[in-house]
Amino acid sequence: MKLKRKTKVAKIQKQMQNNTPAFEEAKKFIESKNRFILASHARTDGDDGGSMLAMSFILQSLNKAAIPVAKGGVPLTLQFLPKQNEIFDDVPNEAIKEFYDGIILFGCNNKQRTGLDKVINSNLPVLNIDHHQDNARFGDINLVDETKSSVAELVFDFIKFLGVEITPDISKCLLTGIFTDTGSFMHSNTQASTLEAAGELMKYGARVDKIHEFTYQNKDIRGLKAWGKALENTRLAKNNEIAISVITEEDLREIGDLPSDTFGGFVETLNKIPGTRFAMFLRQDGNKIKGSIRSEENKKMDVSFLAKLLGGGGHKLAAGFELEGRLKRTADGGWKIEK
Ligand SMILES: [Mn+2]
Incomplete structure (x- = not known):
């Protein structure tokens, strides 16, 4: 045949x-x-x-x-x-x-x-x-x-x-x-x-x-704990359409010194939460706040547009930006950005 x-x-x-x-x-x-x-x-x-x-x-x-x-x-x-x-x-x-x-x-x-x-x-x-x-x-x-x-x-x-x-x-x-x-x-x-x-x-x-x-597999115990913190800090916003997490200065003090690439792959993990349109991760890095945003093809989002509004850039499904300021904890368990 x-x-x-x-x-x-x-x-x-x-x-x-x-x-x-x-x-x-x-x-x-x-x-x-x-x-x-x-x-x-x-x-x-x-x-x-x-x-x-x-x-x-x-x-x-x-x-x-x-x-x-x-x-x-x-x-x-x-x-x-x-x-x-x-x-x-x-x-x-x-x-x-x-x-x-x-x-x-x-x-x-x-x-x-x-x-x-x-x-x-x-x-x-x-x-x-x-x-x-x-x-x-x-x-x-x-x-x-x-x-x-x-x-x-x-x-x-x-x-x-x-x-x-x-x-x-x-x-x-x-x-x-x-x-x-x-x-x-x-x-x-x-x-x-x-x-x-x-x-x-x-x-x-x-x-x-x-x-x-x-x-990807080079994660030491501090790196894993840092991920634990970031997962704990994750919230869903805007009718569960946005997954967002932060690592504040205070978190960094608690965890201790981390290699700069500790959070590589983290925002991608957040992006896997079903029903979300995109995921955003903000972390304190010296005097700057580093932000990364991810989405997926089927979510029909252009996150580079959002990154550009915030002074950054990137691709449609993966973009980033930097902000001046400090991420601080608030009394209600949330966080805010202080200039
Ligand atoms: Mn590239």
Whole structure:
């Protein structure tokens, strides 16, 4: 008996953007220069940090010099990535004018996001690589594709275009980016192309089980207690349509010092409460309050709109913002923001 062949491609597949012209320009950018500053946003993440490190390996194989920089250092959960210990906290003083001739940015919707004055104030030409829909296309070359799951998936396509050999180190860095930005392939940004890229990266040596172990399973007892506190502080608002939680200064004092990425994945967990339209998590971080908002495809929300109103940005289903002020407990068990 003959099997019927399915020929229809799923309609939910997103419209792919043709990046070949941008790849051509990005290639020329790299060929025409020799020494690069690579930077992501402050306290980099798996996607932007992984992509930045992958690019440093790519440039190395092309006999170019590159220095990766991320303000605030590398989160504990990424300290397994190859060469992560060579990421600088800031651009070295003498470097910016005399030595480097190009800047490549990863996941920065504008130059300010790097938090690096020397990059912000520099006149060096910029190659801007990103997948945020609110990217300001501020670069001299913009390799921006919001249909991609991650910067890492975009860099993966770019490597294929360049014809550079994918080494085990590169595969590890890029798979980490794809894995973390798709919430372990569970978010709606996971597409056929994402899984194809991931599958191919595994052939070059990256191991998804190891990446999962380092990025998500590294929870110590303080981290778990901090999650406990945040879960305890969770409330439903607006007819149970919004799940919201906070970590106040007082909570932080009670819990003690925490690694900066302790709450990675927390707001996604809140977002799983049935019936909610979106989830919001606010936490005190020094003098600032960091906010993250998440929703899901079927909830028909654009949380980047809300984040923008609050001075931040991001994607339709995952966005963030920062506020000046302090989160304080109130007598009725709630909380408020004090300027
Ligand atoms: Mn990303």
